[in-house]
Amino acid sequence: MLDFLHLLRGRIVDYIDIDLTLWLTWCLTPLIVTFxxxxxxxxLFYFTAFTLYIYKLHWRNIKDTLSSGDRWTAARKFVGAxxxxxxxxxxxxxIEGWENIPDSEPALIIYYHGAIPIDIYYFLAKVYLNKNRMVHTVADNFLFKFSGFGIIADCMKVIPGTIQSCANLLKEGNIIAISPGGVYEAQFSRNYNLMWKKRFGFAKVAIEAKVKIIPMYTxxxxxxxxTxxxxxxxFLRLYARFKLPFAPIYxxxxxxxxxxxGKPIDYDPNLTPEELQKKVGDSLTELINRHQRKPGSILMGLMDRxxxxxxxxxQKISHNE
Incomplete structure (x- = not known):
C-alpha cells in the first residue's frame, strides 16, 4: 500500500511539473518574443553597416560603372530598397501628404519621436527612392559612439547638428529632419504628447536659414x-544624470x-524662436489629434492594415470633427 502511495505521489508530482512547465512556456513566450x-x-542596422563596408571596400572596382561622382549613390539606393x-x-x-515635401527647395521637417524612430528610416528611404532627395537627419550624440554607426552616418547624411551647421545645410538647398524631443520624448512620451521642454534650437535654425517648417508624425x-x-x-533620474536611454524597449x-x-509653415521674420516653437508644436499636435487613435491600441493598429x-x-474621426 505504501509503495502504491509513493508511486501515485511521484506520478502526481511529475504531472504537476510537466503542467507547470507548459503553463510557464505558454505565458512567458509572448513576453520573451516582444522583447x-x-x-x-x-x-537590420548592422546588416546595413556590413553592406556599406563591403561597398566601401569594393568602390575602386565598381566606380567606373557609376555615372555619379558620389561613391555612396548606388549604396544608398540599395540600402533604401x-x-x-x-x-x-x-x-x-x-506616406500621406507627399505634395508637402518639396522637390527641390530647402525645408526643415520637424517630427514626433517614437520609442524607436523606425518611421524615419522608412521615410528617408521612400523620399530618396521616389524624389531622389537625400534628407539630412540630426541624431543624438551618443549614437555616434556605437560601432558601425559612423559609416551609416557618413552615407545617409546623419549629423550631430549645431544651429549653424544645420542652417548652412538648409541654405545650400537641402532638407533636414529634426525631432526636438529626441531621446527624452522617445523614452517618456505617453499617448503621443510632445515633450520638447524649452528646446528652441530648431526654430533658431529655421529663422537663420529663412526656410519653411514641415510637421510630420507617424x-x-x-x-x-x-517603452x-x-x-x-x-529611468527619468538616470536620463537626467547620464542623458542616455535606460528604459527597456519592447x-x-x-x-x-x-x-x-502636414502643411508647411512659412518663414515669418516677425516670429521669435519661442513663438515659432509654439506654432510648430500646435501644428504637430493638431496633426496627431486628427489622425491618431487615443489611447493607442496594438490590436487596432494591426486592424488598420x-x-x-x-x-x-x-470616416468616424472626420464625422466627429
Missing part, C-alpha cells in the same frame, strides 16, 4: 514599439504605419 523582436531592427521593402512588408508603411508609431512604464521615475508589432506630412477597417475609422 526579442526589437533585435530585428538591430540586426532594403528598408523600403521592410517597411512595406512589416508595417504596410505609407500614425501608430507608439504601438509598433513601446516599459514600470520604474519610470528611476515590441516590433506589425501595426499599420502612416507618416502624415485592413483597408475597410482603416477607412471606417477615419
Amino acid at each position: 526579442l523582436l526589437p533585435l530585428i531592427i538591430v540586426i 532594403i528598408w523600403d521593402a521592410h517597411g512595406w512588408i512589416w508595417h504596410n508603411y505609407e 500614425e501608430n508609431l507608439r504601438e509598433a514599439f513601446r 516599459v512604464s514600470i520604474g519610470r521615475r528611476i 515590441g516590433g508589432f506589425p501595426v499599420k504605419l502612416v507618416s502624415h506630412i 485592413i483597408p475597410y477597417f482603416r477607412k471606417h475609422f477615419h
